Amino acid sequence: MGTHERWTRLLEVLGDKGRIEVAEAAELLGVSPATVRRDMEELARQQLLTRTRGGAVLSGVAYDLPLRYKTARQADEKHRIAEAAARLIPPGAVVGLNGGTTTSEVARELATRADLAEHGAGISLTVVTNAINIASELAVRPHVKTVVTGGVVRSNSYELTGPLATPVLEGISLDYAILGVNAVDARLGAAAHDEGEASANRAMARRAEKVIVVADSTKLGRRAFAQVCAVGDIAVLVTDKNAPEELVGQFVGQGVEVVCV
Known part of the structure:
Protein backbone atom coordinates (compact mmCIF):
# COMPACT_ATOMS: atom_id res chain seq x y z
CA MET A 1 0.00 0.00 0.00
CA GLY A 2 1.49 3.31 -1.10
CA THR A 3 1.74 6.45 0.98
CA HIS A 4 -1.19 8.31 -0.58
CA GLU A 5 -3.34 5.18 -0.45
CA ARG A 6 -2.56 4.86 3.29
CA TRP A 7 -3.39 8.50 3.86
CA THR A 8 -6.66 8.15 1.94
CA ARG A 9 -7.69 5.08 3.92
CA LEU A 10 -6.76 6.74 7.21
CA LEU A 11 -8.84 9.83 6.37
CA GLU A 12 -11.74 7.67 5.25
CA VAL A 13 -11.79 5.85 8.59
CA LEU A 14 -11.62 9.16 10.44
CA GLY A 15 -14.51 10.43 8.34
CA ASP A 16 -16.58 7.41 9.44
CA LYS A 17 -15.50 7.10 13.08
CA GLY A 18 -14.27 10.54 14.08
CA ARG A 19 -11.14 9.22 15.80
CA ILE A 20 -8.63 6.37 15.58
CA GLU A 21 -5.77 5.07 17.72
CA VAL A 22 -2.28 4.36 16.37
CA ALA A 23 -2.44 0.65 17.14
CA GLU A 24 -5.83 0.29 15.46
CA ALA A 25 -4.63 2.16 12.38
CA ALA A 26 -1.45 0.06 12.17
CA GLU A 27 -3.48 -3.16 12.18
CA LEU A 28 -5.97 -1.77 9.64
CA LEU A 29 -3.28 -0.58 7.22
CA GLY A 30 -0.87 -3.49 7.75
CA VAL A 31 2.05 -1.23 8.66
CA SER A 32 4.09 -0.50 11.77
CA PRO A 33 2.94 1.93 14.48
CA ALA A 34 5.96 4.10 13.64
CA THR A 35 4.73 4.44 10.04
CA VAL A 36 1.26 5.39 11.25
CA ARG A 37 2.69 8.04 13.56
CA ARG A 38 4.67 9.55 10.68
CA ASP A 39 1.56 9.52 8.48
CA MET A 40 -0.51 11.18 11.20
CA GLU A 41 2.13 13.83 11.78
CA GLU A 42 2.23 14.69 8.08
CA LEU A 43 -1.57 14.79 7.75
CA ALA A 44 -1.75 16.96 10.86
CA ARG A 45 0.80 19.30 9.29
CA GLN A 46 -1.54 19.58 6.30
CA GLN A 47 -4.42 20.27 8.74
CA LEU A 48 -6.33 17.20 7.56
CA LEU A 49 -6.51 15.68 11.05
CA THR A 50 -5.72 16.61 14.64
CA ARG A 51 -3.20 14.57 16.61
CA ALA A 62 -11.45 15.79 6.43
CA TYR A 63 -15.12 14.99 5.76
CA ASP A 64 -14.84 16.01 2.12
CA LEU A 65 -11.36 14.78 1.19
CA PRO A 66 -9.15 16.88 -1.09
CA LEU A 67 -9.11 15.57 -4.63
CA ARG A 68 -5.48 14.41 -4.44
CA TYR A 69 -6.44 11.95 -1.67
CA LYS A 70 -9.57 10.68 -3.39
CA THR A 71 -7.70 9.44 -6.44
CA ALA A 72 -6.78 6.07 -4.94
CA ARG A 73 -10.35 5.27 -3.88
CA GLN A 74 -12.09 2.76 -6.19
CA ALA A 75 -9.40 3.54 -8.80
CA ASP A 76 -10.04 0.55 -11.08
CA GLU A 77 -13.79 1.05 -10.94
CA LYS A 78 -13.48 4.76 -11.75
CA HIS A 79 -11.28 4.03 -14.75
CA ARG A 80 -13.81 1.56 -16.17
CA ILE A 81 -16.65 3.99 -15.51
CA ALA A 82 -14.74 6.77 -17.26
CA GLU A 83 -14.07 4.62 -20.31
CA ALA A 84 -17.74 3.68 -20.57
CA ALA A 85 -18.94 7.26 -20.13
CA ALA A 86 -16.49 8.60 -22.72
CA ARG A 87 -17.76 6.08 -25.26
CA LEU A 88 -21.24 7.63 -25.00
CA ILE A 89 -20.01 10.94 -26.45
CA PRO A 90 -20.02 11.29 -30.26
CA PRO A 91 -17.56 13.48 -32.20
CA GLY A 92 -18.67 17.09 -32.46
CA ALA A 93 -20.60 17.07 -29.18
CA VAL A 94 -20.63 19.86 -26.60
CA VAL A 95 -19.99 18.28 -23.19
CA GLY A 96 -20.13 19.69 -19.68
CA LEU A 97 -17.77 18.19 -17.09
CA LEU A 116 -11.72 12.26 -31.73
CA ALA A 117 -8.02 13.01 -32.11
CA GLU A 118 -8.19 11.85 -35.75
CA HIS A 119 -11.53 13.46 -36.53
CA GLY A 120 -9.85 15.82 -38.99
CA ALA A 121 -8.80 19.44 -38.97
CA GLY A 122 -10.48 21.73 -36.49
CA ILE A 123 -12.45 21.04 -33.34
CA SER A 124 -13.81 17.54 -32.74
CA LEU A 125 -15.18 18.15 -29.24
CA THR A 126 -16.16 21.11 -27.07
CA VAL A 127 -15.80 20.70 -23.30
CA VAL A 128 -17.28 23.17 -20.84
CA THR A 129 -15.91 22.71 -17.33
CA ASN A 130 -15.73 24.45 -13.98
CA ALA A 131 -12.74 22.31 -12.93
CA ILE A 132 -9.36 23.95 -13.40
CA ASN A 133 -7.43 20.65 -13.38
CA ILE A 134 -9.58 19.31 -16.22
CA VAL A 152 -13.75 30.94 -6.91
CA VAL A 153 -11.59 27.80 -6.75
CA ARG A 154 -12.62 25.25 -4.14
CA SER A 155 -9.39 23.57 -3.06
CA ASN A 156 -10.93 20.18 -2.26
CA SER A 157 -12.19 19.60 -5.81
CA TYR A 158 -10.47 22.25 -7.98
CA GLU A 159 -13.95 23.38 -8.98
CA LEU A 160 -14.90 27.00 -9.66
CA THR A 161 -18.02 27.86 -7.68
CA GLY A 162 -20.01 30.88 -6.57
CA PRO A 163 -21.96 33.59 -8.44
CA LEU A 164 -19.22 34.02 -11.06
CA ALA A 165 -19.54 30.37 -12.15
CA THR A 166 -23.18 30.32 -13.26
CA PRO A 167 -23.47 33.15 -15.86
CA VAL A 168 -21.34 31.25 -18.39
CA LEU A 169 -23.43 28.12 -17.93
CA GLU A 170 -26.71 30.00 -18.20
CA GLY A 171 -25.70 31.37 -21.61
CA ILE A 172 -24.82 28.10 -23.35
CA SER A 173 -26.39 24.83 -24.44
CA LEU A 174 -24.83 21.42 -23.83
CA ASP A 175 -25.47 18.16 -25.61
CA TYR A 176 -24.30 16.20 -22.57
CA ALA A 177 -23.44 16.93 -18.95
CA ILE A 178 -21.23 14.29 -17.34
CA LEU A 179 -21.45 14.79 -13.60
CA GLY A 180 -19.48 13.24 -10.77
CA VAL A 181 -21.38 13.36 -7.49
CA ASN A 182 -20.89 12.45 -3.84
CA ALA A 183 -24.14 10.51 -3.63
CA VAL A 184 -26.96 9.34 -5.89
CA ASP A 185 -30.24 7.88 -4.69
CA ALA A 186 -33.18 6.54 -6.70
CA ARG A 187 -35.58 8.70 -4.68
CA GLY A 196 -21.49 25.78 -3.89
CA GLU A 197 -20.43 22.82 -6.01
CA ALA A 198 -24.02 21.60 -6.17
CA SER A 199 -25.22 24.98 -7.45
CA ALA A 200 -22.70 25.09 -10.31
CA ASN A 201 -23.35 21.44 -11.17
CA ARG A 202 -27.10 22.01 -11.09
CA ALA A 203 -26.72 24.86 -13.58
CA MET A 204 -24.71 22.55 -15.84
CA ALA A 205 -27.39 19.85 -15.65
CA ARG A 206 -30.13 22.34 -16.52
CA ARG A 207 -28.34 23.37 -19.73
CA ALA A 208 -27.79 19.79 -20.96
CA GLU A 209 -29.90 17.80 -23.37
CA LYS A 210 -28.76 14.61 -21.61
CA VAL A 211 -27.36 14.16 -18.09
CA ILE A 212 -24.93 11.31 -17.44
CA VAL A 213 -24.01 10.66 -13.81
CA VAL A 214 -20.77 8.78 -13.17
CA ALA A 215 -20.60 7.25 -9.69
CA ASP A 216 -18.95 4.12 -8.32
CA SER A 217 -21.12 1.68 -6.40
CA THR A 218 -20.10 3.05 -2.97
CA LYS A 219 -22.08 6.23 -3.75
CA LEU A 220 -25.33 4.51 -4.72
CA GLY A 221 -28.24 4.71 -2.30
CA ARG A 222 -26.46 7.39 -0.28
CA ARG A 223 -27.43 10.94 0.64
CA ALA A 224 -25.46 14.18 0.62
CA PHE A 225 -26.26 17.69 1.76
CA ALA A 226 -27.10 19.58 -1.45
CA GLN A 227 -29.07 18.27 -4.42
CA VAL A 228 -27.49 18.49 -7.87
CA CYS A 229 -30.45 17.16 -9.84
CA ALA A 230 -33.55 15.04 -9.39
CA GLU A 246 -31.71 -4.01 -5.82
CA LEU A 247 -30.33 -0.47 -6.15
CA VAL A 248 -29.84 -0.84 -9.90
CA GLY A 249 -33.44 -1.97 -10.16
CA GLN A 250 -34.63 1.10 -8.28
CA PHE A 251 -32.91 3.41 -10.77
CA VAL A 252 -34.20 1.44 -13.75
CA GLY A 253 -37.67 1.69 -12.25
CA GLN A 254 -37.32 5.47 -12.29
CA GLY A 255 -36.52 5.44 -16.01
CA VAL A 256 -32.72 5.76 -15.66
CA GLU A 257 -30.52 3.74 -18.00
CA VAL A 258 -27.90 2.05 -15.84
CA VAL A 259 -24.57 0.95 -17.28
CA CYS A 260 -22.55 -1.36 -14.98
CA VAL A 261 -18.91 -1.92 -15.93
Whole structure:
Protein backbone atom coordinates (compact mmCIF):
# COMPACT_ATOMS: atom_id res chain seq x y z
CA MET A 1 0.00 0.00 0.00
CA GLY A 2 1.49 3.31 -1.10
CA THR A 3 1.74 6.45 0.98
CA HIS A 4 -1.19 8.31 -0.58
CA GLU A 5 -3.34 5.18 -0.45
CA ARG A 6 -2.56 4.86 3.29
CA TRP A 7 -3.39 8.50 3.86
CA THR A 8 -6.66 8.15 1.94
CA ARG A 9 -7.69 5.08 3.92
CA LEU A 10 -6.76 6.74 7.21
CA LEU A 11 -8.84 9.83 6.37
CA GLU A 12 -11.74 7.67 5.25
CA VAL A 13 -11.79 5.85 8.59
CA LEU A 14 -11.62 9.16 10.44
CA GLY A 15 -14.51 10.43 8.34
CA ASP A 16 -16.58 7.41 9.44
CA LYS A 17 -15.50 7.10 13.08
CA GLY A 18 -14.27 10.54 14.08
CA ARG A 19 -11.14 9.22 15.80
CA ILE A 20 -8.63 6.37 15.58
CA GLU A 21 -5.77 5.07 17.72
CA VAL A 22 -2.28 4.36 16.37
CA ALA A 23 -2.44 0.65 17.14
CA GLU A 24 -5.83 0.29 15.46
CA ALA A 25 -4.63 2.16 12.38
CA ALA A 26 -1.45 0.06 12.17
CA GLU A 27 -3.48 -3.16 12.18
CA LEU A 28 -5.97 -1.77 9.64
CA LEU A 29 -3.28 -0.58 7.22
CA GLY A 30 -0.87 -3.49 7.75
CA VAL A 31 2.05 -1.23 8.66
CA SER A 32 4.09 -0.50 11.77
CA PRO A 33 2.94 1.93 14.48
CA ALA A 34 5.96 4.10 13.64
CA THR A 35 4.73 4.44 10.04
CA VAL A 36 1.26 5.39 11.25
CA ARG A 37 2.69 8.04 13.56
CA ARG A 38 4.67 9.55 10.68
CA ASP A 39 1.56 9.52 8.48
CA MET A 40 -0.51 11.18 11.20
CA GLU A 41 2.13 13.83 11.78
CA GLU A 42 2.23 14.69 8.08
CA LEU A 43 -1.57 14.79 7.75
CA ALA A 44 -1.75 16.96 10.86
CA ARG A 45 0.80 19.30 9.29
CA GLN A 46 -1.54 19.58 6.30
CA GLN A 47 -4.42 20.27 8.74
CA LEU A 48 -6.33 17.20 7.56
CA LEU A 49 -6.51 15.68 11.05
CA THR A 50 -5.72 16.61 14.64
CA ARG A 51 -3.20 14.57 16.61
CA THR A 52 -4.13 13.31 20.05
CA ARG A 53 -2.21 11.32 22.62
CA GLY A 54 -2.01 7.87 21.02
CA GLY A 55 -3.98 8.66 17.87
CA ALA A 56 -5.87 11.26 15.86
CA VAL A 57 -9.31 12.85 15.59
CA LEU A 58 -11.25 14.24 12.68
CA SER A 59 -10.33 17.70 11.46
CA GLY A 60 -12.95 19.99 10.00
CA VAL A 61 -11.77 19.55 6.41
CA ALA A 62 -11.45 15.79 6.43
CA TYR A 63 -15.12 14.99 5.76
CA ASP A 64 -14.84 16.01 2.12
CA LEU A 65 -11.36 14.78 1.19
CA PRO A 66 -9.15 16.88 -1.09
CA LEU A 67 -9.11 15.57 -4.63
CA ARG A 68 -5.48 14.41 -4.44
CA TYR A 69 -6.44 11.95 -1.67
CA LYS A 70 -9.57 10.68 -3.39
CA THR A 71 -7.70 9.44 -6.44
CA ALA A 72 -6.78 6.07 -4.94
CA ARG A 73 -10.35 5.27 -3.88
CA GLN A 74 -12.09 2.76 -6.19
CA ALA A 75 -9.40 3.54 -8.80
CA ASP A 76 -10.04 0.55 -11.08
CA GLU A 77 -13.79 1.05 -10.94
CA LYS A 78 -13.48 4.76 -11.75
CA HIS A 79 -11.28 4.03 -14.75
CA ARG A 80 -13.81 1.56 -16.17
CA ILE A 81 -16.65 3.99 -15.51
CA ALA A 82 -14.74 6.77 -17.26
CA GLU A 83 -14.07 4.62 -20.31
CA ALA A 84 -17.74 3.68 -20.57
CA ALA A 85 -18.94 7.26 -20.13
CA ALA A 86 -16.49 8.60 -22.72
CA ARG A 87 -17.76 6.08 -25.26
CA LEU A 88 -21.24 7.63 -25.00
CA ILE A 89 -20.01 10.94 -26.45
CA PRO A 90 -20.02 11.29 -30.26
CA PRO A 91 -17.56 13.48 -32.20
CA GLY A 92 -18.67 17.09 -32.46
CA ALA A 93 -20.60 17.07 -29.18
CA VAL A 94 -20.63 19.86 -26.60
CA VAL A 95 -19.99 18.28 -23.19
CA GLY A 96 -20.13 19.69 -19.68
CA LEU A 97 -17.77 18.19 -17.09
CA ASN A 98 -17.77 19.08 -13.41
CA GLY A 99 -14.86 18.41 -11.06
CA GLY A 100 -13.92 15.17 -9.34
CA THR A 101 -11.75 12.11 -9.71
CA THR A 102 -14.11 10.21 -12.00
CA THR A 103 -14.83 13.15 -14.31
CA SER A 104 -11.10 13.87 -14.47
CA GLU A 105 -10.69 10.31 -15.75
CA VAL A 106 -13.50 10.92 -18.26
CA ALA A 107 -11.67 14.01 -19.52
CA ARG A 108 -8.49 11.97 -20.06
CA GLU A 109 -10.42 9.28 -21.93
CA LEU A 110 -12.04 11.88 -24.19
CA ALA A 111 -8.73 13.65 -24.78
CA THR A 112 -7.01 10.47 -25.93
CA ARG A 113 -9.85 8.81 -27.83
CA ALA A 114 -8.45 7.99 -31.25
CA ASP A 115 -11.58 8.78 -33.25
CA LEU A 116 -11.72 12.26 -31.73
CA ALA A 117 -8.02 13.01 -32.11
CA GLU A 118 -8.19 11.85 -35.75
CA HIS A 119 -11.53 13.46 -36.53
CA GLY A 120 -9.85 15.82 -38.99
CA ALA A 121 -8.80 19.44 -38.97
CA GLY A 122 -10.48 21.73 -36.49
CA ILE A 123 -12.45 21.04 -33.34
CA SER A 124 -13.81 17.54 -32.74
CA LEU A 125 -15.18 18.15 -29.24
CA THR A 126 -16.16 21.11 -27.07
CA VAL A 127 -15.80 20.70 -23.30
CA VAL A 128 -17.28 23.17 -20.84
CA THR A 129 -15.91 22.71 -17.33
CA ASN A 130 -15.73 24.45 -13.98
CA ALA A 131 -12.74 22.31 -12.93
CA ILE A 132 -9.36 23.95 -13.40
CA ASN A 133 -7.43 20.65 -13.38
CA ILE A 134 -9.58 19.31 -16.22
CA ALA A 135 -9.18 22.55 -18.18
CA SER A 136 -5.42 22.37 -17.71
CA GLU A 137 -5.23 18.83 -19.08
CA LEU A 138 -7.46 19.57 -22.07
CA ALA A 139 -5.84 22.89 -22.96
CA VAL A 140 -2.96 21.10 -24.73
CA ARG A 141 -5.33 19.14 -26.99
CA PRO A 142 -5.81 21.17 -30.20
CA HIS A 143 -8.85 19.12 -31.24
CA VAL A 144 -10.70 19.98 -28.02
CA LYS A 145 -12.22 23.41 -27.53
CA THR A 146 -12.10 24.05 -23.79
CA VAL A 147 -14.46 26.55 -22.16
CA VAL A 148 -13.95 27.42 -18.49
CA THR A 149 -16.48 29.08 -16.21
CA GLY A 150 -15.58 31.84 -13.81
CA GLY A 151 -15.76 31.48 -10.07
CA VAL A 152 -13.75 30.94 -6.91
CA VAL A 153 -11.59 27.80 -6.75
CA ARG A 154 -12.62 25.25 -4.14
CA SER A 155 -9.39 23.57 -3.06
CA ASN A 156 -10.93 20.18 -2.26
CA SER A 157 -12.19 19.60 -5.81
CA TYR A 158 -10.47 22.25 -7.98
CA GLU A 159 -13.95 23.38 -8.98
CA LEU A 160 -14.90 27.00 -9.66
CA THR A 161 -18.02 27.86 -7.68
CA GLY A 162 -20.01 30.88 -6.57
CA PRO A 163 -21.96 33.59 -8.44
CA LEU A 164 -19.22 34.02 -11.06
CA ALA A 165 -19.54 30.37 -12.15
CA THR A 166 -23.18 30.32 -13.26
CA PRO A 167 -23.47 33.15 -15.86
CA VAL A 168 -21.34 31.25 -18.39
CA LEU A 169 -23.43 28.12 -17.93
CA GLU A 170 -26.71 30.00 -18.20
CA GLY A 171 -25.70 31.37 -21.61
CA ILE A 172 -24.82 28.10 -23.35
CA SER A 173 -26.39 24.83 -24.44
CA LEU A 174 -24.83 21.42 -23.83
CA ASP A 175 -25.47 18.16 -25.61
CA TYR A 176 -24.30 16.20 -22.57
CA ALA A 177 -23.44 16.93 -18.95
CA ILE A 178 -21.23 14.29 -17.34
CA LEU A 179 -21.45 14.79 -13.60
CA GLY A 180 -19.48 13.24 -10.77
CA VAL A 181 -21.38 13.36 -7.49
CA ASN A 182 -20.89 12.45 -3.84
CA ALA A 183 -24.14 10.51 -3.63
CA VAL A 184 -26.96 9.34 -5.89
CA ASP A 185 -30.24 7.88 -4.69
CA ALA A 186 -33.18 6.54 -6.70
CA ARG A 187 -35.58 8.70 -4.68
CA LEU A 188 -33.54 11.80 -3.85
CA GLY A 189 -31.44 12.10 -7.00
CA ALA A 190 -27.79 13.18 -7.25
CA ALA A 191 -26.18 15.30 -4.54
CA ALA A 192 -22.92 16.87 -3.37
CA HIS A 193 -21.50 17.64 0.06
CA ASP A 194 -20.84 21.29 -0.77
CA GLU A 195 -23.72 23.59 -1.69
CA GLY A 196 -21.49 25.78 -3.89
CA GLU A 197 -20.43 22.82 -6.01
CA ALA A 198 -24.02 21.60 -6.17
CA SER A 199 -25.22 24.98 -7.45
CA ALA A 200 -22.70 25.09 -10.31
CA ASN A 201 -23.35 21.44 -11.17
CA ARG A 202 -27.10 22.01 -11.09
CA ALA A 203 -26.72 24.86 -13.58
CA MET A 204 -24.71 22.55 -15.84
CA ALA A 205 -27.39 19.85 -15.65
CA ARG A 206 -30.13 22.34 -16.52
CA ARG A 207 -28.34 23.37 -19.73
CA ALA A 208 -27.79 19.79 -20.96
CA GLU A 209 -29.90 17.80 -23.37
CA LYS A 210 -28.76 14.61 -21.61
CA VAL A 211 -27.36 14.16 -18.09
CA ILE A 212 -24.93 11.31 -17.44
CA VAL A 213 -24.01 10.66 -13.81
CA VAL A 214 -20.77 8.78 -13.17
CA ALA A 215 -20.60 7.25 -9.69
CA ASP A 216 -18.95 4.12 -8.32
CA SER A 217 -21.12 1.68 -6.40
CA THR A 218 -20.10 3.05 -2.97
CA LYS A 219 -22.08 6.23 -3.75
CA LEU A 220 -25.33 4.51 -4.72
CA GLY A 221 -28.24 4.71 -2.30
CA ARG A 222 -26.46 7.39 -0.28
CA ARG A 223 -27.43 10.94 0.64
CA ALA A 224 -25.46 14.18 0.62
CA PHE A 225 -26.26 17.69 1.76
CA ALA A 226 -27.10 19.58 -1.45
CA GLN A 227 -29.07 18.27 -4.42
CA VAL A 228 -27.49 18.49 -7.87
CA CYS A 229 -30.45 17.16 -9.84
CA ALA A 230 -33.55 15.04 -9.39
CA VAL A 231 -33.48 11.40 -10.43
CA GLY A 232 -35.89 12.22 -13.26
CA ASP A 233 -33.24 14.49 -14.78
CA ILE A 234 -30.69 11.67 -15.03
CA ALA A 235 -30.70 9.91 -18.40
CA VAL A 236 -27.80 7.51 -17.76
CA LEU A 237 -26.05 6.30 -14.61
CA VAL A 238 -22.65 4.74 -15.23
CA THR A 239 -21.44 2.71 -12.25
CA ASP A 240 -19.40 -0.41 -11.56
CA LYS A 241 -20.37 -4.06 -11.54
CA ASN A 242 -20.39 -4.16 -7.73
CA ALA A 243 -23.60 -2.12 -7.67
CA PRO A 244 -26.29 -4.08 -5.77
CA GLU A 245 -29.00 -5.43 -8.07
CA GLU A 246 -31.71 -4.01 -5.82
CA LEU A 247 -30.33 -0.47 -6.15
CA VAL A 248 -29.84 -0.84 -9.90
CA GLY A 249 -33.44 -1.97 -10.16
CA GLN A 250 -34.63 1.10 -8.28
CA PHE A 251 -32.91 3.41 -10.77
CA VAL A 252 -34.20 1.44 -13.75
CA GLY A 253 -37.67 1.69 -12.25
CA GLN A 254 -37.32 5.47 -12.29
CA GLY A 255 -36.52 5.44 -16.01
CA VAL A 256 -32.72 5.76 -15.66
CA GLU A 257 -30.52 3.74 -18.00
CA VAL A 258 -27.90 2.05 -15.84
CA VAL A 259 -24.57 0.95 -17.28
CA CYS A 260 -22.55 -1.36 -14.98
CA VAL A 261 -18.91 -1.92 -15.93
